[in-house]
Amino acid sequence: xxxxxxxxxxxxxxxxxxxxxxxxxxxxxxxxxxxxxxxxxxxxxxxxxxxxxxxxxxxxxxxxxxxxxxxxxxxxxxxxxxxxxxxxxxxxxxxxxxxxxxxxxxxxxxxxxxxxxxxxxxxxxxxxxxxxxxxxxxxxxxxxxxxxxxxxxxxxxxxxxxxxxxxxxxxxxxxxxxxxxxxxxxxxxxxxxxxxxxxxxxxxxxxxxxxxxxxxxxxxxxxxxxxxxxxxxxxxxxxxxxxxxxxxxxxxxxxxxxxxxxxxxxxxxxxxxxxxxxxxxxxx
Ligand code: AMP
Numbered sequence: 699x700x701x702x703x704x705x706x707x708x709x710x711x712x713x714x715x716x717x718x719x720x721x722x723x724x725x726x727x728x729x730x731x732x733x734x735x736x737x738x739x740x741x742x743x744x745x746x747x748x749x750x751x752x753x754x755x756x757x758x759x760x761x762x763x764x765x766x767x768x769x770x771x772x773x774x775x776x777x778x779x780x781x782x783x784x785x786x787x788x789x790x791x792x793x794x795x796x797x798x799x800x801x802x803x804x805x806x807x808x809x810x811x812x813x814x815x816x817x818x819x820x821x822x823x824x825x826x827x828x829x830x831x832x833x834x835x836x837x838x839x840x841x842x843x844x845x846x847x848x849x850x851x852x853x854x855x856x857x858x859x860x861x862x863x864x865x866x867x868x869x870x871x872x873x874x875x876x877x878x879x880x881x882x883x884x885x886x887x888x889x890x891x892x893x894x895x896x897x898x899x900x901x902x903x904x905x906x907x908x909x910x911x912x913x914x915x916x917x918x919x920x921x922x923x924x925x926x927x928x929x930x931x932x933x934x935x936x937x938x939x940x941x942x943x944x945x946x947x948x949x950x951x952x953x954x955x956x957x958x959x960x961x962x963x964x965x966x967x968x969x970x971x972x973x974x975x976x977x978x979x980x981x982x
Contacts, residue, residue: 702754702780702788708840711753711792715841718789723750727843727870729834732756732793733773733888734782737849737878742786744875745847753790754783755837760796761807762829773888792841799836808832808866813857816950818965819976820854822940830855831862838868847873851885853965853978857950877977879905885977892973900935901970907931907942908964908979915944915981916959928966937968947980958982 705711718725726749728741738754746752756779763769776793783791808831814820820827838846848856856874863872878886883905884898893901911928915921921944928942946953947963965978 699784699787701784702791704780705753705790705792706794707798708794711790711840714753714790718751724844725749725841726752727837727841727846728752728754728788729837729846729848730754730756731758731772731888732779733775733891734779735878735886735888737851737886739782739786740878741847741849741875742783742788744873745845746787748845748871748873749843751789752787753792753841753843754788755792755794755841757792757794757799757833757837759799759829759833761800761832762826764823764825767823768889768892773891792837799833806832808835808862810858810862812861813854813950814861816854816945818854818941818943818945818950819967822967827855827858831858834859835862835866835868838863838870843870845871845873847875849875849877850978851877851887852976853963854950857948883909885975887975889973889975892971894971897970897973900937901975903932903935904937904966904968904975904977905979908966908977911942911944911964912979912981915962915964921953921962928964932966932968937970940967940969940974942966944981 705714726745728745730738758772760769807828810827810831814827848859860872882902884902907928911924914924925942929939932939944962944964953962959982962981963978967976
């Protein structure tokens with residue numbers, strides 16, 4: 699595969715993007731924070747189905763981390779990321795500096811309600827989605843892609859971005875891509891490198907618990923009882939559970955009585971030692 703061209707300024711990205719458009723190519727964007735794994739690569743392949751030209755952005759976005767979170771120690775592996783992207787069909791990498799994205803005096807943010815205010819990630823990371831939406835909004839305006847792809851791994855983020863793109867008439871197609879998992883079922887994540895060997899073994903229980911919960915929901919067990927039981931299972935094993943929640947898969951609101959199992963999603967977030975893990979699956 700030809701190596702992707704590396705663009706580190708917004709201007710260089712725009713020049714590249716305009717040339718692709720003049721050549722009649724649809725551009726697909728894959729926003730990431732780097733430390734790439736096969737889950738990210740699957741997004742590149744998914745967007746490639748819809749676009750003749752693909753740009754992957756690599757930017758660890760400071761404004762989506764709270765002061766006590768892991769911004770400074772978030773894994774960074776730029777050379778390895780380039781190698782991985784060189785093995786797939788990725789045309790360009792956009793890797794701006796923090797000062798390129800947030801020059802002095804930067805004073806704008808995207809405010810959200812709806813799926814960004816449902817008591818899931820937003821409850822535990824109150825400034826997170828404003829940071830995500832602001833940077834994704836910037837990336838979409840910078841790259842002006844026809845299509846952009848986001849993983850279901852961050853299910854609430856995907857819902858928030860779909861909503862934002864519709865609300866702000868951003869005119870870009872948003873693709874959701876399924877979660878890639880390790881052989882034992884653990885969702886791939888850049889943060890999995892934080893896990894000790896012992897924690898890594900235990901981490902798979904999150905996925906197993908979600909699978910059991912989905913089965914129970916399909917069997918018609920009351921949803922609150924399922925959530926409680928799943929939380930109990932995880933807590934007993936030493937997880938510090940932020941939530942296990944069964945929600946409407948579009949709005950992420952509490953399901954209405956009699957909601958069809960196929961309209962539901964089960965989402966969980968829990969800490970194992972110092973590492974916060976999130977995962978979710980469909981019911982049915
Ligand atoms: P991140 O670099 O963690 O911000 O993730 C960048 C994109 O990759 C987001 O759209 C994530 O939802 C997606 N992603 C992360 N992990 C996975 C995975 N295991 N499978 C599929 N997509 C993923």
